[in-house]
Amino acid sequence: MQNLQSLMETLSGWVWGPYMLVLIVGTGIFLTFRLLFWQFRMLPLAFKQVFGKHPDHSGDISQFASLMTALSATIGTGNIAGVATACVLGGPGAVFWMWMTALFGMATKYGEGVLAVKYRVKNEKGEMSGGPMYYIERGLKWKWLALIFALFGALASFGIGSSVQSNTVALAVQNSLGIETWMTGIIITAFSALVILGGIKSISRAASLIVPIMAIGYVAGGLIIIFNNLELVVPALKIIFTYAFTGEAAVGGAIGAAIRYGVARGVFSNEAGMGSAPIAAAAAKTDHPARQGLVSMTGTFIDTIIVCSITGIVLVMGYIMAGNSFGDQTGAVLTIGVFDKLLPGIGGWVVTFGIIVFAYSTILGWSYYGEKCTSYLLGEKFVLPYRIIYIASVFIGCIATLDLVWLFADTFNGLMAVPNLIALLLLSGVIAKESKDFIARRKSGELY
Numbered sequence: 001m002q003n004l005q006s007l008m009e010t011l012s013g014w015v016w017g018p019y020m021l022v023l024i025v026g027t028g029i030f031l032t033f034r035l036l037f038w039q040f041r042m043l044p045l046a047f048k049q050v051f052g053k054h055p056d057h058s059g060d061i062s063q064f065a066s067l068m069t070a071l072s073a074t075i076g077t078g079n080i081a082g083v084a085t086a087c088v089l090g091g092p093g094a095v096f097w098m099w100m101t102a103l104f105g106m107a108t109k110y111g112e113g114v115l116a117v118k119y120r121v122k123n124e125k126g127e128m129s130g131g132p133m134y135y136i137e138r139g140l141k142w143k144w145l146a147l148i149f150a151l152f153g154a155l156a157s158f159g160i161g162s163s164v165q166s167n168t169v170a171l172a173v174q175n176s177l178g179i180e181t182w183m184t185g186i187i188i189t190a191f192s193a194l195v196i197l198g199g200i201k202s203i204s205r206a207a208s209l210i211v212p213i214m215a216i217g218y219v220a221g222g223l224i225i226i227f228n229n230l231e232l233v234v235p236a237l238k239i240i241f242t243y244a245f246t247g248e249a250a251v252g253g254a255i256g257a258a259i260r261y262g263v264a265r266g267v268f269s270n271e272a273g274m275g276s277a278p279i280a281a282a283a284a285k286t287d288h289p290a291r292q293g294l295v296s297m298t299g300t301f302i303d304t305i306i307v308c309s310i311t312g313i314v315l316v317m318g319y320i321m322a323g324n325s326f327g328d329q330t331g332a333v334l335t336i337g338v339f340d341k342l343l344p345g346i347g348g349w350v351v352t353f354g355i356i357v358f359a360y361s362t363i364l365g366w367s368y369y370g371e372k373c374t375s376y377l378l379g380e381k382f383v384l385p386y387r388i389i390y391i392a393s394v395f396i397g398c399i400a401t402l403d404l405v406w407l408f409a410d411t412f413n414g415l416m417a418v419p420n421l422i423a424l425l426l427l428s429g430v431i432a433k434e435s436k437d438f439i440a441r442r443k444s445g446e447l448y
Helices: 002-015 018-034 043-051 063-074 081-090 094-118 132-140 143-177 181-196 199-228 230-244 255-270 277-281 289-321 331-342 347-378 380-399 403-426 428-443
Strands: none
Touching (some): 018 255, 018 403, 018 428, 043 063, 043 289, 063 277, 063 289, 063 347, 081 094, 081 289, 081 331, 094 132, 094 230, 094 255, 094 277, 094 289, 094 403, 094 428, 132 143, 132 277, 132 347, 143 380, 143 403, 181 199, 181 347, 181 380, 199 230, 199 289, 199 331, 199 347, 230 255, 230 289, 289 331, 347 380, 403 428
């Protein structure tokens, strides 16, 4: 077992090494220039698509519901624990590089949304199926690469999607309320089963309710801290921008550490380039691939530019108050401690509750991703068995020691990205063509 863990540590380190980070960010930069900074020019229209009313089109769920389903899987413990880890290992300057990753990642997420709708198909049940496996097969004509993506996606769902999330919830509840992990396991497994067994429409309904509440609640707590300590905002921002280019307070005092951990945690949080979110995007009711692409890219903005920024700024404010030190804590424990210090009485509970709800929503969102990958590999008849096994893995996660599972999940999550990024780069011409077509048809009045 020790040898297996050492092997997985080595493989995970390679998968998430500098080459992967360059590929992920490089794809976003390439698409940004290929699309002439589309994500910045079209951001107001993108948010209008999310919250506006639209005519009914082919698809399973609304564009808003598809975004909430994707965000349910995207906004997770990475927004709390991941940002803290980046700040400790990369210094406060890592927050700046998270922002840069998100701004270019919006172009990546846009491209994923476009291709998801462009190449989606109807399955045996009359439901929409799409995502990287479909645009790799139908766009690149590389069935073998599509199968590889689907395999990695299905395997990753049991780790990053279910067991590690339920484990995070169980430990948080045990530490805060003293409730045994197996008792939490029974409760969260039951609640997961109630939603997951209902399929995408059930998941999207739950996500449309949970995601706005959890995001608004957490952001509100962070904003209260910021407004109560306005005198620290400018110094905090100054430190973030200064340390981003000096590497101060980073591991070894190197600027490379700020970049590495900022980029890595940014990607882990918003999942731009991972290939997971386009699976949900494919189910959206929309009349044009580019329209759904616009909706998809707002997810990266919400996840990192809004939610992660709140965590990062509050952490750096706490860093200043502690004499420019994060102390010996990291991860969720650090975030809970800083929130509790700057918002006594309820700050720690805001984060603890956030962890619980964020992790639960991730369980729901990733169940759909894994289900679609499984059905692509084995057919629709394996969907119900997959759901049952997935639900069981939620309970197992609550009572298991998951060091090795974390390594497996992290590795497969990274391996998902490789086929997806290859497809995005090689199909970038399709993305650009659909974007131009969308603009032209809107100008002619054919599209609203």
